Amino acid sequence: MQEDSLSRRQFLLAGTALAAAPLIGAPVVARAAAPHVLPPLPYPDNALAPVISAQTIGFHYGKHHQAYLTNLNKMVEGTAMAEMSLEQVVRSTAGVADKAGLFNNAAQVWNHTFYWNGLRPNGGGAPGKELALRIEKDFGSLEALRKELFTAASTQFGSGWAWLVEEGGKMKVVKTGNAETPLTRGMKPLFTIDVWEHAYYLDYQNRRADYINALLDKLINWEFVGKNLMS
Ligand code: FE2
Numbered sequence: 700m701q702e703d704s705l706s707r708r709q710f711l712l713a714g715t716a717l718a719a720a721p722l723i724g725a726p727v728v729a730r731a732a733a734p735h736v737l738p739p740l741p742y743p744d745n746a747l748a749p750v751i752s753a754q755t756i757g758f759h760y761g762k763h764h765q766a767y768l769t770n771l772n773k774m775v776e777g778t779a780m781a782e783m784s785l786e787q788v789v790r791s792t793a794g795v796a797d798k799a800g801l802f803n804n805a806a807q808v809w810n811h812t813f814y815w816n817g818l819r820p821n822g823g824g825a826p827g828k829e830l831a832l833r834i835e836k837d838f839g840s841l842e843a844l845r846k847e848l849f850t851a852a853s854t855q856f857g858s859g860w861a862w863l864v865e866e867g868g869k870m871k872v873v874k875t876g877n878a879e880t881p882l883t884r885g886m887k888p889l890f891t892i893d894v895w896e897h898a899y900y901l902d903y904q905n906r907r908a909d910y911i912n913a914l915l916d917k918l919i920n921w922e923f924v925g926k927n928l929m930s
Contacts, residue, residue: 733781734772737765738812746820750913755901760815763897767807774801785809786882793883806878810860810891817890819920826921830928837870845915847872852892852911861911863890865928889927890919 740760745753771788775781780788780801789809792802826834831841838844844863851874852861859876864886873881881888892914899910 731784733775733783735768735785735808737768738815740815742820747818747918749902750910750917751818751899752902755899758901759893759897760811763895764808764811767804767811770804771801771808774804789880790883803878806880806882809882810878810880811893813888814860814891814893817920817923818914818918819923820918822918822920823916824921827925830921830925833870833928844870844872848892848915849908849911852894853908855894858895861892861894862886862888863924864888870928887927887930890924 737760740756744756744760747756771785775783775788780791783791785805785808788805789802792798792805795802825831825841834841834844838847848861848863851872855861855874855876857876859874859879861872861874862881864871864873864881866886870889873886875881892911894907894911899907903910
């Protein structure tokens with residue numbers, strides 16, 4: 700089956716890291732109009748424990764992510780945006796003052812799907828050879844990249860996200876507040892860390908740094924990063 704004959708929803712339902720890749724920055728060739736559906740997690744809800752517990756996933760995915768999706772569907776129902784894909788809604792509402800609520804919910808749906816796909820059980824470790832070379836070229840070393848990600852995630856004031864992105868052919872680390880996403884800033888997202896308190900408070904309380912370190916060491920899905928980079 701050709702990629703462009705699949706709906707975006709079918710891609711997400713495939714539930715693999717690769718399935719999330721078409722979300723990234725590429726022109727929208729498939730339509731996935733409302734009602735949008737919550738993509739399944741690419742692993743069981745206890746697969747990321749003890750770094751991220753099943754309880755956290757139950758609230759984070761089952762309540763928060765779901766709530767953003769429910770709000771999105773309510774907000775676009777009966778409007779022209781009901782015919783748009785999720786990416787189109789995010790892009791067309793970014794920076795539009797009277798669409799802030801819709802942007803926040805749509806972007807949070809996108810950001811969370813991307814976050815889940817960037818994690819995997821038994822992740823971390825070393826990236827593949829091609830990605831490792833790119834990291835060395837753009838950051839100097841894997842350790843330097845890790846340090847930048849840690850700093851961005853730990854210093855994001857309040858709710859938000861730390862991102863590894865590619866911009867102008869070069870990888871870099873950025874952070875965004877609340878629902879903001881590099882998707883609307885001319886950058887290609889490669890990986891993200893959710894640093895909203897709901898992402899870690901049940902497991903780590905106020906110890907955000909412990910959550911970030913554990914996630915970077917044990918859950919980062921380098922294959923997902925590499926596929927996004929090469930897409
Ligand atoms: Fe979150």
